[in-house]
Amino acid sequence: MPSYQVSPALQQQFYQTMNDVIVAAMLCDASRIATVYIREDFSTYVGDWHFDVAHHAGEPDGAKQAIIVAAHQLTFEKVFLDLCAKLDVDDGTGQTYLDNALVAWTQESGEYTHAGQGMPVVTAGSAGGFLRTGNYCDYRNPALVSNAGEQGNKTVEIFGGLLWQQWLGTALQSMGLARADYERNGLGGYPGAVKFVGPTYTKIYPDDVWSVAGEPLPYLKKA
Numbered sequence: 001m002p003s004y005q006v007s008p009a010l011q012q013q014f015y016q017t018m019n020d021v022i023v024a025a026m027l028c029d030a031s032r033i034a035t036v037y038i039r040e041d042f043s044t045y046v047g048d049w050h051f052d053v054a055h056h057a058g059e060p061d062g063a064k065q066a067i068i069v070a071a072h073q074l075t076f077e078k079v080f081l082d083l084c085a086k087l088d089v090d091d092g093t094g095q096t097y098l099d100n101a102l103v104a105w106t107q108e109s110g111e112y113t114h115a116g117q118g119m120p121v122v123t124a125g126s127a128g129g130f131l132r133t134g135n136y137c138d139y140r141n142p143a144l145v146s147n148a149g150e151q152g153n154k155t156v157e158i159f160g161g162l163l164w165q166q167w168l169g170t171a172l173q174s175m176g177l178a179r180a181d182y183e184r185n186g187l188g189g190y191p192g193a194v195k196f197v198g199p200t201y202t203k204i205y206p207d208d209v210w211s212v213a214g215e216p217l218p219y220l221k222k223a
Contacts, residue, residue, distance in 0.1 A: 002044070008071075011040040012078040019083040026087065026097055038079065043071040054113045076122070080105045084124045101125040102174055110158065117146070117158045117204065121167060127174035132222055139167075139217065144204040160204025165189025166213045170220060179214050188214025 110118030144160035169189040
């Protein structure tokens, strides 16, 4: 039997069991919040994933990118969708637990390893009707470009756009929190403790982006 670290089948079994625990806690109201940190790669690749694969994802031949895409596809199918399916059961009101939940899956990086711009987020559930579903929204702005990524990266264009803080604030508002419950230092969104400064951040996160950070992301919130 292959070791757990290079066995997507064993990793799938582990995280689907974790999903069972999460759903049991939700259904009996023992908890309403769950966070899962997935360290496993969901790949049979043997070697240093971080340096050998992730740091080469932007190379023109696309070889390492293909490995990452396949791994993320497995994570999406076998973990994220499994959790959504297990929550998609009647809660006794004619709706499902998934209808009244927000399930979110995201990554540690955006377009380039270590870059915090262009962060992908996949969601399911409408948080009790607060959010629109079934849509693809791209909040990046192609006019806000920075090629000064980690290690002087020049191979992948990094785009700014609306702030990660605005997405987190939108999620908190969908759960019934008011802005006053989490905003700090006069900055919108969450966490609002520190405003990014410096020539690069000023370029890709101008003041007009910060000024709307406390509002729900456009289009995502139902009217």
